[in-house]
Amino acid sequence: xxxxxxxxxxxxxxxxxxxxxxxxxxxxxxxxxxxxxxxxxxxxxxxxxxxxxxxxxxxxxxxxxxxxxxxxxxxxxxxxxxxxxxxxxxxxxxxxxxxxxxxxxxxxxxxxxxxxxxxxxxxxxxxxxxxxxxxxxxxxxxxxxxxxxxxxxxxxxxxxxxxxxxxxxxxxxxxxxxxxxxxxxxxxxxxxxxxxxxxxxxxxxxxxxxxxxxxxxxxxxxxxxxxxxxxxxxxxxxxxxxxxxxxxxxxxxxxxxxxxxxxxxxxxxxxxxxxxxxxxxxxx
Amino acid sequence: xxxxxxxxxxxxxxxxxxxxxxxxxxxxxxxxxxxxxxxxxxxxxxxxxxxxxxxxxxxxxxxxxxxxxxxxxxxxxxxxxxxxxxxxxxxxxxxxxxxxxxxxxxxxxxxxxxxxxxxxxxxxxxxxxxxxxxxxxxxxxxxxxxxxxxxxxxxxxxxxxxxxxxxxxxxxxxxxxxxxxxxxxxxxxxxxxxxxxxxxxxxxxxxxxxxxxxxxxxxxxxxxxxxxxxxxxxxxxxxxxxx
Numbered sequence: 257x258x259x260x261x262x263x264x265x266x267x268x269x270x271x272x273x274x275x276x277x278x279x280x281x282x283x284x285x286x287x288x289x290x291x292x293x294x295x296x297x298x299x300x301x302x303x304x305x306x307x308x309x310x311x312x313x314x315x316x317x318x319x320x321x322x323x324x325x326x327x328x329x330x331x332x333x334x335x336x337x338x339x340x341x342x343x344x345x346x347x348x349x350x351x352x353x354x355x356x357x358x359x360x361x362x363x364x365x366x367x368x369x370x371x372x373x374x375x376x377x378x379x380x381x382x383x384x385x386x387x388x389x390x391x392x393x394x395x396x397x398x399x400x401x402x403x404x405x406x407x408x409x410x411x412x413x414x415x416x417x418x419x420x421x422x423x424x425x426x427x428x429x430x431x432x433x434x435x436x437x438x439x440x441x442x443x444x445x446x447x448x449x450x451x452x453x454x455x456x457x458x459x460x461x462x463x464x465x466x467x468x469x470x471x472x473x474x475x476x477x478x479x480x481x482x483x484x485x486x487x488x489x490x491x492x493x494x495x496x497x498x499x500x501x502x503x504x505x506x507x508x509x510x511x512x513x514x515x516x517x518x519x520x521x522x523x524x525x526x527x528x529x530x531x532x533x534x535x536x537x538x539x540x
Numbered sequence: 541x542x543x544x545x546x547x548x549x550x551x552x553x554x555x556x557x558x559x560x561x562x563x564x565x566x567x568x569x570x571x572x573x574x575x576x577x578x579x580x581x582x583x584x585x586x587x588x589x590x591x592x593x594x595x596x597x598x599x600x601x602x603x604x605x606x607x608x609x610x611x612x613x614x615x616x617x618x619x620x621x622x623x624x625x626x627x628x629x630x631x632x633x634x635x636x637x638x639x640x641x642x643x644x645x646x647x648x649x650x651x652x653x654x655x656x657x658x659x660x661x662x663x664x665x666x667x668x669x670x671x672x673x674x675x676x677x678x679x680x681x682x683x684x685x686x687x688x689x690x691x692x693x694x695x696x697x698x699x700x701x702x703x704x705x706x707x708x709x710x711x712x713x714x715x716x717x718x719x720x721x722x723x724x725x726x727x728x729x730x731x732x733x734x735x736x737x738x739x740x741x742x743x744x745x746x747x748x749x750x751x752x753x754x755x756x757x758x759x760x761x762x763x764x765x766x767x768x769x770x771x772x773x774x775x776x777x778x779x780x781x782x783x
Binding site: 335338340369370373374375376377378379380381383385387388389390391393400401404405431432433435436446449450453 | 662664665667668669670671672673674675676678682683686687690761763764765
């Protein structure tokens with residue numbers, strides 16, 4: 257894609273406004289700190305402890321791949337980072353600032369839904385099952401956040417959304433409804449829908465797991481391009497190839513804990529943990 | 541056979557039938573629309589996180605579904621003015637009483653229909669909308685409600701048609717709708733077949749018009765880019781058939 261001379265960036269500042277991310281962006285807030293940070297996050301559903309103290313950071317512009325067996329808490333962790341689920345203990349920090357809660361004396365209280373909404377708009381999320389809005393066209397799906405959250409005019413939103421859809425290769429499909437698109441096309445619309453919000457970080461929850469094998473490539477290509485342009489990403493995935501090729505760090509989760517965190521070379525060639533080794537053997 | 545076409549035709553074209561039909565349609569529309577609003581509110585109460593709201597919603601559906609419509613109608617018209625003397629005044633007309641009684645009654649049924657519509661919306665929809673940073677209000681208006689609408693249109697159209705027929709109950713509280721006028725005409729002429737047949741024709745025509753509106757409304761909620769490209773009616777029928 258990048259070979260074309262007239263290639264347009266996914267993260268085009270002319271389209272999205274000043275770059276929040278990418279190597280060119282200057283880091284406000286904590287210099288040298290992680291862009292997104294999980295600090296000892298704990299979460300339980302009833303008796304089931306899903307996250308048992310998860311801590312890690314994602315540096316600006318880095319791609320973090322998260323592997324692990326199903327039920328290990330990967331999706332829950334992403335939802336907690338996206339402020340879609342309240343956490344029982346710990347902190348989520350974006351650019352060094354604790355988000356999702358406010359201090360009330362010694363206690364921390366979850367922010368009201370209205371205020372959470374504002375913070376969520378800086379975090380892009382892509383779901384396994386796409387979750388496109390079936391009553392809106394591809395264009396309508398991508399426009400909705402711009403008009404409802406960013407309060408852009410319909411005309412502006414339509415222009416930005418159309419340009420973004422073109423960049424993920426769906427220019428001719430803007431007026432199609434989700435039911436008329438393939439899984440791969442739907443997921444690319446979902447990525448465009450998140451991107452137009454100009455998020456500081458993108459979270460992907462098994463973005464290719466619901467796709468037919470022949471459609472996986474087109475979605476991974478968009479994600480790779482995003483990574484190349486410097487988007488900060490956390491990708492929960494079963495695509496070992498993607499993790500190996502694109503990720504800066506690979507995490508292994510098991511039973512609600514991070515048991516391994518290394519560069520792809522270390523992680524795949526020489527995993528420290530026995531459980532990681534067994535997992536990698538099983539998925540290969 | 542003793543059927544006088546002239547009497548039938550005269551009944552069909554009479555001012556009284558036309559006025560009765562207009563009152564029946566007007567009552568149907570206002571009562572059903574009010575019921576949709578009540579149904580939406582009660583359904584949201586039943587899905588609320590607050591126990592008290594859930595209990596109120598449940599009680600509402602319980603009471604207004606259990607008591608026969610005719611009893612509710614008679615209660616509103618006869619018993620309410622006894623309880624609240626302000627209602628004895630002239631402004632409390634049979635039309636207002638019927639509107640109130642039929643809306644309250646139908647609201648209970650609509651609550652269940654809307655609730656089924658709310659349950660039909662995939663939870664991933666709210667998740668995706670919230671992830672975009674949309675406020676709860678915005679999520680409901682822009683994402684949940686349009687999807688609920690599509691699910692509830694066929695059953696609501698059903699209720700609309702039922703409501704038209706139920707308005708005939710209001711003849712019991714002296715509302716001059718279709719059935720009242722029919723009965724009065726019969727008591728003078730003793731021509732049963734002609735007048736009932738004329739009334740039946742009116743109901744048939746009105747329901748047919750409702751059905752056209754339903755088809756048009758469903759077409760708006762087809763969510764396909766193909767709509768309008770082929771013939772209007774065939775698209776509608778394909779949409780209906782696909783369901």
